[in-house]
Amino acid sequence: MQDLQDIIVSDVQKGVLTITLNRPEAYNALRTNLLQEMADTLDAAVLNDDVKAVLVTGGEKVFAAGADIKEMASLDAVGVMNDPRPTYWRRINAFPKPMVAAVNGFALGGGCELMMHCDIVIAGDNAQFGQPEINLGIIPGAGGTQRLVRAVGKSMAMQLVLSGEFISAEQGRDFGLVSEVVIPERTLERARQLAEKIATKPPIAVRLAKEAILKSYETTLDSGLNLERKAFTMLAATEDRNEGIAAFMEKRKPNFTGK
Numbered sequence: 665m666q667d668l669q670d671i672i673v674s675d676v677q678k679g680v681l682t683i684t685l686n687r688p689e690a691y692n693a694l695r696t697n698l699l700q701e702m703a704d705t706l707d708a709a710v711l712n713d714d715v716k717a718v719l720v721t722g723g724e725k726v727f728a729a730g731a732d733i734k735e736m737a738s739l740d741a742v743g744v745m746n747d748p749r750p751t752y753w754r755r756i757n758a759f760p761k762p763m764v765a766a767v768n769g770f771a772l773g774g775g776c777e778l779m780m781h782c783d784i785v786i787a788g789d790n791a792q793f794g795q796p797e798i799n800l801g802i803i804p805g806a807g808g809t810q811r812l813v814r815a816v817g818k819s820m821a822m823q824l825v826l827s828g829e830f831i832s833a834e835q836g837r838d839f840g841l842v843s844e845v846v847i848p849e850r851t852l853e854r855a856r857q858l859a860e861k862i863a864t865k866p867p868i869a870v871r872l873a874k875e876a877i878l879k880s881y882e883t884t885l886d887s888g889l890n891l892e893r894k895a896f897t898m899l900a901a902t903e904d905r906n907e908g909i910a911a912f913m914e915k916r917k918p919n920f921t922g923k
């Protein structure tokens with residue numbers, strides 16, 4: 665992989681790869697290079713069996729303040745049409761292993777959208793969420809009008825997108841954007857704890873569970889239930905399922921191998 669400028673990627677520890685957004689001078693604004701580095705890192709992580717889960721954080725003070733407005737300013741309509749960013753977002757979205765976000769401070773615009781690409785969000789009580797694109801004469805462009813409404817419902821999605829107002833971590837939790845709120849000093853630790861726990865679970869079951877849950881965004885209940893049943897059936901052919909059941913019977917800890 666090329667030298668990374670905009671993110672820091674840790675060594676894999678206890679099955680968890682940590683990606684830290686690293687543009688403190690710009691509130692971790694998601695310039696194109698940052699998104700490309702994330703997409704490349706995740707593509708490599710798909711192929712690395714040691715990576716069982718990914719932790720995404722912006723550090724202690726801010727998650728990300730959105731697309732880089734200074735970079736965006738130079739693009740006209742043709743530039744936006746030819747922008748490679750949507751391809752990077754698609755690659756991030758296609759990452760099949762679990763992603764846990766540790767969010768302190770602002771998660772705005774593309775930052776809120778990146779957070780919504782993650783499967784579980786742990787937020788510090790200083791977090792603020794918003795889609796303030798309306799103040800720039802634009803609208804969210806990386807899922808903010810689609811994922812947000814599925815996460816928080818129509819009225820709050822409209823409120824955030826049309827008014828540009830921010831909501832607090834507690835409101836984010838009440839509306840389902842976030843699963844837990846902790847003190848900011850604990851955000852990364854709690855998110856890491858969860859990612860490490862998930863990393864001990866049977867990887868094929870984890871992957872199929874993620875796929876089935878995400879499918880519920882896009883399908884009817886009946887086809888979602890069909891997909892769930894097929895995945896459930898497929899898991900009966902895995903060694904990890906035999907191991908999980910045997911371990912329960914023998915009153916011992918399971919040793920999952922991903923087979």
Ligand code: CAA
Nearest residue numbers: 689690691693729730731732733734772773774796805806
């Ligand atoms: N892009 C580029 N630079 C940004 C940025 C962004 N999104 N957000 C903050 N910065 C930079 C500021 O320009 C500033 O840099 P300088 O010191 O060099 O001027 C530095 O980060 C600190 O910012 P502020 O001085 O503004 O800090 P603040 O504490 O007063 O305010 C803030 C913080 C509320 C996050 C404010 O910076 C802000 O409103 N940022 C923009 C948020 C936004 O509109 N996001 C949506 C972007 S569009 C988008 O995201 C679309 C998409 O993905 C498809």
